[in-house]
Amino acid sequence: MVGAGSAALVALLILNAVAFMRGLESPWLLGSVIVADMVVIGVGVLIAAREVLVAGDRVEATQAHLEAIVDSAMDAIITVDVSQKIVLFNRAAEQVFQCRRDEAIGSALDRFIPQRFRGAHRGHIEHFGKTGVTSRRMGDVTTLWALRAGGQEFPIEASISQAGEAGEHFYTVILRDITIRRQREDELKRREQELRDLSARVLEAREEEKTLIARELHDELGQLLTALKMDVSWLRERVVADAELSKKAVEMNAMLDETVSATRRISANLRPLMLDDLGLADAAAWLVEEFGKRSSIRCTYKEFGDGALDNVSKPVATTMYRALQESLTNIGRHSAAKNAWVMLGVEGNMVSLEVEDDGRGISPEDIAKARSLGLKGMRERITYLGGSFEVGRAARGGTRVHVKVPPGAAAVHA
Ligand SMILES: Nc1ncnc2c1ncn2[C@@H]1O[C@H](COP(=O)(O)OP(=O)(O)O)[C@@H](O)[C@H]1O
Numbered sequence: 123m124v125g126a127g128s129a130a131l132v133a134l135l136i137l138n139a140v141a142f143m144r145g146l147e148s149p150w151l152l153g154s155v156i157v158a159d160m161v162v163i164g165v166g167v168l169i170a171a172r173e174v175l176v177a178g179d180r181v182e183a184t185q186a187h188l189e190a191i192v193d194s195a196m197d198a199i200i201t202v203d204v205s206q207k208i209v210l211f212n213r214a215a216e217q218v219f220q221c222r223r224d225e226a227i228g229s230a231l232d233r234f235i236p237q238r239f240r241g242a243h244r245g246h247i248e249h250f251g252k253t254g255v256t257s258r259r260m261g262d263v264t265t266l267w268a269l270r271a272g273g274q275e276f277p278i279e280a281s282i283s284q285a286g287e288a289g290e291h292f293y294t295v296i297l298r299d300i301t302i303r304r305q306r307e308d309e310l311k312r313r314e315q316e317l318r319d320l321s322a323r324v325l326e327a328r329e330e331e332k333t334l335i336a337r338e339l340h341d342e343l344g345q346l347l348t349a350l351k352m353d354v355s356w357l358r359e360r361v362v363a364d365a366e367l368s369k370k371a372v373e374m375n376a377m378l379d380e381t382v383s384a385t386r387r388i389s390a391n392l393r394p395l396m397l398d399d400l401g402l403a404d405a406a407a408w409l410v411e412e413f414g415k416r417s418s419i420r421c422t423y424k425e426f427g428d429g430a431l432d433n434v435s436k437p438v439a440t441t442m443y444r445a446l447q448e449s450l451t452n453i454g455r456h457s458a459a460k461n462a463w464v465m466l467g468v469e470g471n472m473v474s475l476e477v478e479d480d481g482r483g484i485s486p487e488d489i490a491k492a493r494s495l496g497l498k499g500m501r502e503r504i505t506y507l508g509g510s511f512e513v514g515r516a517a518r519g520g521t522r523v524h525v526k527v528p529p530g531a532a533a534v535h536a
């Protein structure tokens with residue numbers, strides 16, 4: 123088809139040339155060539171006109187398609203010109219701002235921005251225009267607020283883009299109403315805080331109970347056992363003549379001694395009363411010493427920042443003590459270490475405790491073990507008191523736990 127057309131055109135060109143050369147010598151040839159030229163030009167004009175019409179239809183179809191996409195978007199889409207007058211307002215925008223499209227188009231974007239942000243917002247858009255960046259997220263750090271037609275403010279998440287078209291400049295804002303998400307987030311945060319408070323309260327109550335039992339064991343049972351010991355001594359003195367009775371009394375005395383030390387041990391494990399009576403530093407030193415005695419691990423205890431440990435609040439002392447206890451228990455159970463180092467003191471304005479070993483080390487998987495609650499409980503208590511908690515591989519290859527807590531932290535948040 124195209125080949126035939128081209129051949130016909132070439133033929134017509136040749137005929138034109140011949141007719142031109144012959145000129146008025148062959149008027150019939152000239153006449154027919156002119157007629158043929160007119161016909162060709164006419165057909166050409168018709169084809170061109172048809173093309174223009176088809177292209178126009180295509181542009182219209184594309185436009186309609188784009189509009190349908192914009193209208194079906196879940197997010198509100200608003201386009202403004204350089205004077206920030208609205209030129210496009212999709213269906214989602216109608217719903218979000220509770221404003222009909224024909225009311226919105228042509229009006230200033232300001233009507234959808236709370237009064238107090240208008241000046242700044244206008245400035246932001248103008249600045250964005252100057253940057254030449256094609257698109258970016260709006261309000262990266264702060265929450266953005268928008269205004270419904272009815273005057274109600276609501277939080278949004280938005281991005282802005284810009285483009286030039288036929289010498290004009292447009293800005294398009296795509297935004298989403300995040301009221302519900304914000305409510306859920308706030309609710310989640312509130313619940314999280316409640317759970318934190320609850321867990322802190324449970325731990326505190328447990329600590330109080332342990333202290334109570336430790337005191338009863340130490341004071342009540344301790345006194346009774348001492349009285350019993352005195353009685354047995356009294357008996358022993360009176361049965362020296364009878365070898366069998368005497369032997370029994372000696373055995374009873376030895377058993378009583380064991381009972382006394384067992385009671386002391388149980389009481390101290392529940393809660394070392396010296397933590398309340400003598401303070402954190404002495405209780406920690408005692409704990410490390412006891413651990414060294416009971417295990418084959420060589421323990422080094424160091425204290426730094428003279429006397430500054432005397433002023434720690436009771437919840438901080440208990441938390442630090444329990445962190446040390448758990449860390450030592452972990453070394454005994456999991457590390458296979460030969461040495462352990464404990465450093466307790468004041469660093470800057472924080473109470474600091476470092477427990478390190480030269481054992482097999484710890485992996486992130488170990489720390490995340492679902493059923494292991496020792497380290498997680500430690501982290502929970504410490505962050506609750508506004509402190510920091512780190513656990514990981516030590517420079518020497520073993521495990522290092524580093525805890526820092528403000529010395530005056532109180533147990534339950536206001
Ligand atoms: N000092 C340590 N050396 C090596 N591994 C450790 C050490 N402390 C803890 N771990 C690892 O981390 C895991 C989690 O510890 P923890 O939360 O105290 O729970 P649990 O002691 O009950 O297992 C342990 O099971 C162990 O695998």
Ligand SMILES: [Mg+2]
Pocket residue numbers: 448451452496497
């Ligand atoms: Mg443990």
